[in-house]
Amino acid sequence: xxxxxxxRNRRSVRKFSSDLISNGDLFYILDAARHAxxxxxxxxxxxxxxxxxxxxxxxxxxxxxxEKRFYSRAPKWFINWASSRGISxxxxxLTEAPILIxxxxxxxxxxxxxxxWLMIGYLILAAEELGYSTLTYTPSDVRWANKLLNxxxxxxxxxxxxxxxxxxxxxxxxxxxLREIVYFELYKNDINNI
Amino acid sequence: xxxxxxxRNRRSVRKFSSDLISNGDLFYILDAARHAxxxxxxxxxxxxxxxxxxxxxxxxxxxxxxEKRFYSRAPKWFINWASSRGISxxxxxLTEAPILIxxxxxxxxxxxxxxxWLMIGYLILAAEELGYSTLTYTPSDVRWANKLLNxxxxxxxxxxxxxxxxxxxxxxxxxxxLREIVYFELYKNDINNI
Numbered sequence: 082x083x084x085x086x087x088x089r090n091r092r093s094v095r096k097f098s099s100d101l102i103s104n105g106d107l108f109y110i111l112d113a114a115r116h117a118x119x120x121x122x123x124x125x126x127x128x129x130x131x132x133x134x135x136x137x138x139x140x141x142x143x144x145x146x147x148e149k150r151f152y153s154r155a156p157k158w159f160i161n162w163a164s165s166r167g168i169s170x171x172x173x174x175l176t177e178a179p180i181l182i183x184x185x186x187x188x189x190x191x192x193x194x195x196x197x198w199l200m201i202g203y204l205i206l207a208a209e210e211l212g213y214s215t216l217t218y219t220p221s222d223v224r225w226a227n228k229l230l231n232x233x234x235x236x237x238x239x240x241x242x243x244x245x246x247x248x249x250x251x252x253x254x255x256x257x258x259l260r261e262i263v264y265f266e267l268y269k270n271d272i273n274n275i
Numbered sequence: 276x277x278x279x280x281x282x283r284n285r286r287s288v289r290k291f292s293s294d295l296i297s298n299g300d301l302f303y304i305l306d307a308a309r310h311a312x313x314x315x316x317x318x319x320x321x322x323x324x325x326x327x328x329x330x331x332x333x334x335x336x337x338x339x340x341x342e343k344r345f346y347s348r349a350p351k352w353f354i355n356w357a358s359s360r361g362i363s364x365x366x367x368x369l370t371e372a373p374i375l376i377x378x379x380x381x382x383x384x385x386x387x388x389x390x391x392w393l394m395i396g397y398l399i400l401a402a403e404e405l406g407y408s409t410l411t412y413t414p415s416d417v418r419w420a421n422k423l424l425n426x427x428x429x430x431x432x433x434x435x436x437x438x439x440x441x442x443x444x445x446x447x448x449x450x451x452x453l454r455e456i457v458y459f460e461l462y463k464n465d466i467n468n469i
Binding site: 083084109111122131132163192205206232265267268269272 | 283389394413451
């Protein structure tokens with residue numbers, strides 16, 4: 082399937098069925114991801130695959146505590162946006178999805194955030210291609226994850242990606258038109274002039 | 276073509292032929308990119324397409340000045356890596372590629388760097404799919420770009436992406452094995468235990 086089709090069809094999903102993901106499919110997705118380019122080819126990323134239900138429960142508890150705090154202070158536009166999408170401090174996808182991919186990045190490396198998130202673009206498209214839904218979820222505090230998963234502190238959690246079969250089809254949240262975001266030669270010069 | 280194939284085949288390219296890129300292809304690539312997810316769907320990115328040769332020359336001059344300074348202070352491992360890949364302060368791709376896509380991101384928005392780089396993952400895969408090569412080039416100083424292209428300062432240049440037909444096939448720089456970067460349940464726990 083074409084990239085544009087995958088990109089258009091993909092939705093961030095927060096409700097997952099109990100269907101498992103095969104190891105073959107999981108490795109395909111990670112294999113595509115690891116081929117992403119990175120600053121000076123440093124490949125600053127590591128992945129921890131969490132499937133154990135007890136760990137997922139613990140992760141959910143920790144994240145929901147963090148989110149409750151975040152939501153109590155979040156700006157109004159964010160709360161409004163979240164509630165319009167059915168999003169709250171409740172993070173049921175953390176126990177519902179068959180696996181969670183914890184993506185960490187080595188903060189000693191050049192452009193580690195940029196490189197890792199570009200790679201995440203590859204990862205979620207590869208998952209979509211195989212019919213799996215994903216979400217890139219970054220809790221507002223991430224330091225606990227190193228302790229929980231024994232990860233050295235030089236690695237910083239970038240996001241948790243639940244992967245599984247969708248149990249919902251979220252509505253299309255819309256995107257800006259190309260003309261609103263693409264300019265020709267200079268800022269605000271209409272791209273139709275190209 | 277499958278994502279894994281695109282990901283494996285893609286190389287960061289620094290030598291471009293003079294072949295043009297059609298507007299249709301350019302819009303396809305940007306259309307795929309704009310469908311990427313982003314923090315709270317804020318879509319913090321804007322794109323400026325630079326095709327004018329005089330602008331490209333000016334960009335190259337500025338960047339080469341910045342790079343000369345950077346290379347004179349860069350760590351030895353970086354210089355070694357760069358020269359092993361034929362990379363130096365000379366940035367001929369900035370005038371050679373038929374177009375340069377300047378990617379800026381709105382620094383007032385939540386997770387603007389993360390969101391923008393995930394989107395760049397979509398963008399470079401879509402270009403690869405159509406047979407165009409790309410590079411994500413971030414000069415070590417970026418503030419000049421706002422002035423040059425009239426872009427408000429809240430937008431920060433994330434990278435310049437030359438897009439065109441490759442005039443070289445760079446060798447495969449290698450990637451870490453999955454077993455070096457993917458762990459099961461806990462850091463350093465072999466993924467073969469999954």
